Amino acid sequence: MRIEFRRHNPIILAPMITPLLIVQTQVPPDVIDLGLGNPPLSLLPLGMIREAAQSALSQKDNAFLQYGTEQGDGTMRLALAAFLSREYGFTVGPDRLFITSGISNGLDLLCTLFTNEGDTIFVEEPSYFLALRIFADHGLNVISVETDENGLVPASLEEKLAGFHPKFLYLIPAFQNPTGHTLSQDRRERIVALAKEHDFLIAADEVYQLLNYAPQEPPKPFGAYKHVENVVSLGSFSKILAPGLRLGWIQAHPARINRFVNSGLLDSGGGLNPFTSAVVREVIESGGLGKNIGALKAFYRDQIQAMDEALHRHLPEVKYTIPHGGYFFWLEFPDHVDVGELRKKAPPFKVDFRPGALFSSNGGLKNYMRLCFVYYEADQIEEGIKRLKQCLDHLPSK
Numbered sequence: 001m002r003i004e005f006r007r008h009n010p011i012i013l014a015p016m017i018t019p020l021l022i023v024q025t026q027v028p029p030d031v032i033d034l035g036l037g038n039p040p041l042s043l044l045p046l047g048m049i050r051e052a053a054q055s056a057l058s059q060k061d062n063a064f065l066q067y068g069t070e071q072g073d074g075t076m077r078l079a080l081a082a083f084l085s086r087e088y089g090f091t092v093g094p095d096r097l098f099i100t101s102g103i104s105n106g107l108d109l110l111c112t113l114f115t116n117e118g119d120t121i122f123v124e125e126p127s128y129f130l131a132l133r134i135f136a137d138h139g140l141n142v143i144s145v146e147t148d149e150n151g152l153v154p155a156s157l158e159e160k161l162a163g164f165h166p167k168f169l170y171l172i173p174a175f176q177n178p179t180g181h182t183l184s185q186d187r188r189e190r191i192v193a194l195a196k197e198h199d200f201l202i203a204a205d206e207v208y209q210l211l212n213y214a215p216q217e218p219p220k221p222f223g224a225y226k227h228v229e230n231v232v233s234l235g236s237f238s239k240i241l242a243p244g245l246r247l248g249w250i251q252a253h254p255a256r257i258n259r260f261v262n263s264g265l266l267d268s269g270g271g272l273n274p275f276t277s278a279v280v281r282e283v284i285e286s287g288g289l290g291k292n293i294g295a296l297k298a299f300y301r302d303q304i305q306a307m308d309e310a311l312h313r314h315l316p317e318v319k320y321t322i323p324h325g326g327y328f329f330w331l332e333f334p335d336h337v338d339v340g341e342l343r344k345k346a347p348p349f350k351v352d353f354r355p356g357a358l359f360s361s362n363g364g365l366k367n368y369m370r371l372c373f374v375y376y377e378a379d380q381i382e383e384g385i386k387r388l389k390q391c392l393d394h395l396p397s398k
């Protein structure tokens with residue numbers, strides 16, 4: 001039997017975005033896919049995970065092979081709470097953490113527990129396109145709210161609230177996917193006030209919170225609003241350790257955590273991923289997680305520079321702001337450039353990227369493109385941008 005190892009996230013088609021996507025489970029070796037949102041294989045810390053697994057497996061206590069505690073193993077939550085408290089600069093209690101199989105799982109569970117088919121939710125325009133897929137699976141009515149370089153625009157939120165009552169607002173507050181923008185502190189305050197006033201949840205996807213490359217830190221994550229029951233902050237080990245672990249967490253008020261704990265999924269299957277939790281706990285307690293994040297930041301910081309220089313050299317007419325964290329550059333092309341059409345012409349040039357329209361909930365953003373700077377090394381980034389320029393040169397000019 002031939003076993004295939006899948007190296008890249010398969011991109012699955014949503015009915016609403018079908019015309020814009022090319023199905024792919026593999027990037028052919030001669031193609032540079034600047035659209036990928038994965039860490040490179042070279043930065044997945046096999047040695048560190050091996051040592052942690054060996055340490056977990058050599059203990060006499062085999063409780064992690066049992067069905068797990070619904071909220072997530074207590075010692076794992078203690079280790080994670082101590083780690084997050086150090087990183088965030090405020091105390092995170094283990095009673096406020098719930099272990100998930102990653103943010104995708106957390107969002108899916110949130111939809112299951114807090115929405116019904118046909119309910120309205122709000123998302124940023126643009127937003128993470130695969131979260132939109134999860135919301136589509138739940139039959140939710142997705143309404144988009146405007147953003148700018150400081151994140152979601154509160155005035156646009158207020159305008160939408162005049163017409164709809166959303167069950168939740170899905171936000172990526174720090175180094176957003178796809179724009180790289182970060183929500184300012186004053187806007188966070190306003191959004192929390194509106195959530196309380198209009199009684200909707202804030203689902204803050206903080207997947208890139210700890211990946212900042214500039215000396216200044218982003219505002220504190222939404223978990224800092226400790227007394228606000230409407231806030232659900234979702235975190236993940238996917239981008240700070242390894243996505244294959246399928247491990248993450250939800251941080252929220254204990255009353256909210258209680259709803260996650262008391263769900264049918266956990267009643268039947270117990271807490272999520274107790275085995276992986278035991279391994280990752282070792283990584284946290286040994287100081288490996290902090291070291292890994294430090295190494296990723298040093299590498300990614302240089303990659304940003306490489307992409308910025310390549311864009312300057314080959315595509316000086318394109319507009320973007322240099323990201324201070326996360327994974328992505330968000331490029332704005334002149335109005336007449338349809339990036340979805342451009343992508344159809346890209347295969348002979350052996351380059352790929354993600355059209356902005358994928359991230360739109362209202363059919364807009366056709367002249368935008370998302371590029372990821374973490375996956376390829378500097379020389380491949382340079383080559384990829386050069387190919388992108390060649391591809392653009394073949395578009396009929398306006």
Ligand SMILES: Cc1ncc(COP(=O)(O)O)c(C=O)c1O
Binds near residue numbers: 236238243247
């Ligand atoms: C904004 C955002 N949320 C969630 C995810 C997926 O997170 P996880 O692997 O924890 O499910 C990604 C991955 O690219 C992402 O960019």
